[in-house]
Amino acid sequence: MGKNYEYYIADVFTSEPFNGAQIAVFPDAAGLNTRLMGLVARELNLSETVFVTESPSSQNQWRVRTFSPQGEMNFAGHPIIATAYTLAHCGKVTLGQPYTSVLLEQNIGAIEVNISGKDKQPSFVQFSRRFSSTVDLFAPTDYELARLLSLEPKDIASKSYSARLVSSGAHPYLIVPVKSYEAVRSAVFDATAWSQTSAPQTAAQEILLFSDRNPFQDADFNARLVGPRVGVTEDPPVGSAMPAFAAYLCSFDHVQSGTHSYRVDRGDSKCRRSVLNIEMDNENSDELTLRVGGEAVMVAEGALDIPEEMLA
Numbered sequence: 001m002g003k004n005y006e007y008y009i010a011d012v013f014t015s016e017p018f019n020g021a022q023i024a025v026f027p028d029a030a031g032l033n034t035r036l037m038g039l040v041a042r043e044l045n046l047s048e049t050v051f052v053t054e055s056p057s058s059q060n061q062w063r064v065r066t067f068s069p070q071g072e073m074n075f076a077g078h079p080i081i082a083t084a085y086t087l088a089h090c091g092k093v094t095l096g097q098p099y100t101s102v103l104l105e106q107n108i109g110a111i112e113v114n115i116s117g118k119d120k121q122p123s124f125v126q127f128s129r130r131f132s133s134t135v136d137l138f139a140p141t142d143y144e145l146a147r148l149l150s151l152e153p154k155d156i157a158s159k160s161y162s163a164r165l166v167s168s169g170a171h172p173y174l175i176v177p178v179k180s181y182e183a184v185r186s187a188v189f190d191a192t193a194w195s196q197t198s199a200p201q202t203a204a205q206e207i208l209l210f211s212d213r214n215p216f217q218d219a220d221f222n223a224r225l226v227g228p229r230v231g232v233t234e235d236p237p238v239g240s241a242m243p244a245f246a247a248y249l250c251s252f253d254h255v256q257s258g259t260h261s262y263r264v265d266r267g268d269s270k271c272r273r274s275v276l277n278i279e280m281d282n283e284n285s286d287e288l289t290l291r292v293g294g295e296a297v298m299v300a301e302g303a304l305d306i307p308e309e310m311l312a
Contacts, residue, residue: 077239126293
């Protein structure tokens with residue numbers, strides 16, 4: 001005999017099933033140790049799996065641990081949206097008006113999350129973070145960037161934005177603007193060209209490629225992650241890069257002081273498109289307040305049987 005652990009799978013940053021990022025959430029993971037959490041994440045093989053336990057400190061506060069198939073993650077944006085949405089969906093959070101606040105304790109600390117509801121069901125989830133960032137103007141030349149992205153130098157944008165290195169936490173991102181949505185979608189990372197340019201000197205392992213030209217009316221930017229750690233055919237979620245992207249935008253003079261709202265999409269109509277709503281308070285300092293929000297859709301629920309001897 002074993003113990004059944006219920007889980008839900010939500011598509012995050014989308015209002016349409018089978019789009020966005022697939023996140024699994026175990027709303028009551030009491031009894032699962034770190035090893036088992038890792039095994040379960042590998043078994044489900046989704047980009048992230050979240051394990052939730054109730055916090056004894058206060059109501060509407062939970063301890064959250066997030067695992068990819070490769071191991072535990074200290075912070076990830078998509079799981080925050082999925083977790084809050086799932087807790088409301090399965091009745092562990094009672095929704096109020098106009099929104100209900102919860103605290104999700106990730107490894108980096110407590111994250112404040114607001115859940116908006118409609119007909120007692122979650123409709124929009126937003127979380128807030130305040131963080132420090134460093135923006136370095138050093139970047140490879142347009143020629144080098146074009147080579148390592150398999151693009152032409154004319155594809156690299158330099159009018160409103162320019163390539164910059166931004167660090168806002170665990171690792172720096174090389175953020176590169178291009179002139180068109182088509183360039184974002186057609187870029188192919190070239191590892192050989194990367195090694196022959198000045199790019200490795202930046203210590204960045206991921207490139208956030210973006211364009212402010214987008215065929216979709218519900219987004220201001222299209223973004224995509226590529227780089228040494230990203231597979232050639234992958235189009236991974238970009239939520240973890242949004243703090244760096246917000247700091248990047250605020251580093252330009254034409255983004256004035258005050259609050260700014262943008263919508264960032266990844267993917268396309270054939271590739272699980274996501275739309276992230278970001279709102280940032282530009283205070284012209286190294287610290288930045290960022291709010292990230294989006295919709296989610298519940299697409300599956302089930303139970304995983306854990307043998308009793310593994311729980312001992």
